[in-house]
Amino acid sequence: MKARIALAASALVAAVVGGGIALSAPASAVNTTLCDQYASTKVQGGEYIVQNNVWGTSARQCIDVTDDGFTITQQDGVNSGGAPTAYPSLVWGCHYNNCTNGFEPIRADTTAFDGLGSKSSLKYVSGGVWNASYDIWFDPTARKDGQNTGAELMVWANHNGGASPVGSKVGTVTTAGGTWDVWYGNSGWNVISYVRTSAAASVDFKVTDFYDDAVQRGYAKDSWYLTSIQAGFEPWSGGKGLGISGFAVTEGGSGSTPVETSAAPTLAPVTPTAAPTTAVPTTTEPSTGTGTGTAKCTATYRVSQSWGSGFIGEVTVKNTGGSATKNWKVDWTWPAGQKVTSSWNASSVQTGTKVAATSLGYNGSVNANGTTQFGMQVDGATATPTLTCSAA
Template identity: 40%
Template sequence: MRHAHIHLIIGALLALGLFAVPAQAAPVICEKYGSTTVQNGRYVVINNVWGADTAQCIDVNQNGGFTITQAAHNKPTNGAPASYPAIYAGCHYANCSTGSGLPMQASSSSFGSLRSSVSMSYPSSGTWDAAYDIWFDPTPRTDGQNTGAEIMIWLNKQGSIQPVGSQVGTVNLAGGTWQVWFGNIGWNVISYVRTSPASSLDFTINTFYADAISRGYAQRSWYLTSVQAGFEPWVGGAGLAVNAFSFSSGGGGTDVTAPSTPGAPTASGTTSTSTTLTWGASTDSGGTGVAGYDIMRATGDTFARVGSSTTTSYTDTGLSPSTTYRYRIRARDGAGNVSPDSATVTVTTQAGGGGGGSCAVTATTQNTWNNGYVIQPVTVTNRGTSAMNGWTVTFTLPSGHTITGIWNATYTVSGGTVTVKGLAHNAALAAGAGTSFGYQATRPDGNTQVPSGYTCA
């Protein structure tokens, strides 16, 4: 597992006044922790060989970049990288650029307009990643280790390396699709690994930070302290180059408000391999508008993004027959802010092969609280080509749960299995027709489970 940059030794050198920060024309830097400023102090460039004692030199471009001209690294790929040479705006262990406006609280009206861009070049050899490293702290810290969140944006990588922690999902942001990784090493590390390599990126900082907040890994009250772009080499690294870098407060708008929660999804047209979801539209008061919706699906406890839609409907295909799935929807606005997840709908696909009396069932979680919930509608549909004279829905009631009421149906409970049957007015269904029922249940206080495994016969 890769470890994030722990630069305590840098802070010590700075405190002792041993960290030279020349303001003259950009040099070639070979000192282990050497740095310089470019563009009259607007950015700082650091060599930052924090994880190895091997040689590394960078040729600094006064226009705003650098090239690794020498790198003799040969680190194991299951451990930490050798270094993080980078160009940055803001403060890093008391080494601050000028005019960045950082630290800045992420709740500030100006935060949504913060924007950065980078252009990079890559060699064909070596083992490395090309990544932004964006730091947040609960306080407006200018020195020492940040303890809030470290957001890493991997534009490219080469070799068998991976970020801290484990993958927790995928997301579409800033014109690309990214794997999302999470780990904690004394602070939260949220890494976005591009699924198709890129050599440039132009984005608002809030685009990725809003996604991290929506996942519970960061807080709007924290402070952005620095925006860094560079490389983590394990093996070699010569030839890696930042051709251009920028950080500014213009062009991104000031929208830091998440869209409203989408309406509860419902499912229809469920077959053995697909289902169609529809939901109520979200609204956005931040000014950038709702840009689309993420469809989240789970077969166990963990939801993962399986698709997106710019409308309020989505057909999920490639499903397995006789399998129960749960779905939630979340909205995303033009600035990358993400809404809370919608209520959950439970869908059980039909058995393979269909037939004259096949029956499908979908269940929607309408409301939940600490010790109870309401499930409605539970929709029963005759997907066959002939009439059904009756239907039976079964599902699993989690341990400790008790049904306190049901409407539009009758039920019995045996062990943890609930059996529901239609009433005189809705038991018979013509081909293609449907009906619905609902129920309320209690559960142990704080238990977040709801019933699953709905089947229909």
């Protein structure tokens, strides 16, 4: 299971987002190197799992594993947009039926859940496109295998080179010793990302510091089960040298103030081969439309990232009517021959300069005043077209 540049991110392959199925049998060793795509090894006697988890590229990645962390020693993958190349990480819980010792999913309305926390220390590099993030998964059932369908709660301690979460920013909260921007999107499950507004070299928090906020916002439920706590990095490019140490899951996370980096890593990215690394200012072009049914919708557009020969566009569809939609459609015309090369969370068809993006089976229903997002990778100069949204 894993995540994305919120460039839309996330949902290129719903069945393996955030991780991919662990195909390699877990070993049990420390001070080892993992290079196979889904290689994993148990550490601290099986209390935790370290996984290479290269799910978004076929390029080689290697990590050096210690008893409480790892360092990325080779990272050849370069993704120019959409999903990251990998999520090398430590795991407590179950990831596609690869479970730590004696783990059972924990319901979020229990005392056992209230005390759960985690801590870790993080090492950064100045170049590349990446985030340093926790990935905490929830499911409506006590599942140990497959893709979770409840919520993916991400805690971003730092990010670089224009990486941003799935969806769009919906608020800001102060918790766990810091201030965090809150992002929400949907990839077939709710993705709630808490992005620290200043980089932290270490974190120590309770899961409830963030999950309670997600529940209050309506993105998660107390009846859902925590299935894993994972911590690591999502590199789109340039991840060599990123490292994590001191990872632990605690029964009474202190929520103490994270240690601020004395000098926050430079956010200007280096330029890997054929990779988009220049973040551009957000641009927004709203427009409205009326469908044949009772629901109305608006479509809001922004460019989240651009490079020499293309860019990533994100669209937020909002239901402004009084009842849920059954489906929606967004139409626009490119001004200068731009071409959609891939899209996620929508089916996009381009004829000449005209594009029609329609909802998929899982996101056509949008509640009154609710939103959903889709994204696209586009060849050509950065552009901001006028959108027309219709819904039924």
